[in-house]
Amino acid sequence: MAVSIARSTTAPAFQSSALTTVDRVSEVMFGLIMALTFTGSLSVATADRNEVRDMLIGALGCNIAWGLVDAVMHLMAVLTERGRNLAIFNEVRSTSDPARARELIVEAMPPLVGSTMESAELETIRSRLISLPEPGTRRLTLSDFRTAVAIFFLVFLATLPVALPFAFISEAHRALRVSNGIALLMLFLGGYYLGHHGRGRPWLSGLVTLGVGVLLVWATIALGG
Numbered sequence: 001m002a003v004s005i006a007r008s009t010t011a012p013a014f015q016s017s018a019l020t021t022v023d024r025v026s027e028v029m030f031g032l033i034m035a036l037t038f039t040g041s042l043s044v045a046t047a048d049r050n051e052v053r054d055m056l057i058g059a060l061g062c063n064i065a066w067g068l069v070d071a072v073m074h075l076m077a078v079l080t081e082r083g084r085n086l087a088i089f090n091e092v093r094s095t096s097d098p099a100r101a102r103e104l105i106v107e108a109m110p111p112l113v114g115s116t117m118e119s120a121e122l123e124t125i126r127s128r129l130i131s132l133p134e135p136g137t138r139r140l141t142l143s144d145f146r147t148a149v150a151i152f153f154l155v156f157l158a159t160l161p162v163a164l165p166f167a168f169i170s171e172a173h174r175a176l177r178v179s180n181g182i183a184l185l186m187l188f189l190g191g192y193y194l195g196h197h198g199r200g201r202p203w204l205s206g207l208v209t210l211g212v213g214v215l216l217v218w219a220t221i222a223l224g225g
Helices: 002-006 021-039 049-094 098-108 119-131 142-157 159-168 172-197 202-222
Strands: none
Touching (some): 021 049, 021 142, 049 119, 049 142, 098 119
16 A cells, blocks of 8 residues: 555555455465365265266356355455555544654555565655545446456366266266366476475475365364355
């Protein structure tokens, strides 16, 4: 918030709702794990076509429901964060205590950035904040709803690679093997991508994510999820 405000003389724009790389990968992995809880609970030794069909319907329905929940929770989080930012902005502008204003500005920054700011720099930002016009409201925008729709489809579409083998392969045991192979590959690739994004060790991150994902699926099935 502070960086964009310090360089602008227009009304400040508060928290962006655009999905980050971590957000996108996390949503896909969440949907994938939810789908795996259905395919993993299928008994291929005794499953018939009706059971496979019910499993597919359950997996798709579950991820549709959780995609909607995740999308709505995202909109609520955006409103909450914008309300917080607006309250900080208004308090910085209205307080007569410069030290308190500087504390609020640091609070609105990422911790690493805030810890490097000098008092003179914070005072410059405070002065510019005071000179800005009144901010807009914290209402949701069209971009926010687009992001929520993207979240829904990320969770929902993660179901398809895992569920589709059961729709096209008649033998349940073979379909399960193909489905599990796709799921394990997707878990690894998600972790690999996160590791690469975080400038870490992509292969190690992929393997750790794969292991954690398998454990989460096992725990979810064991707990009746």
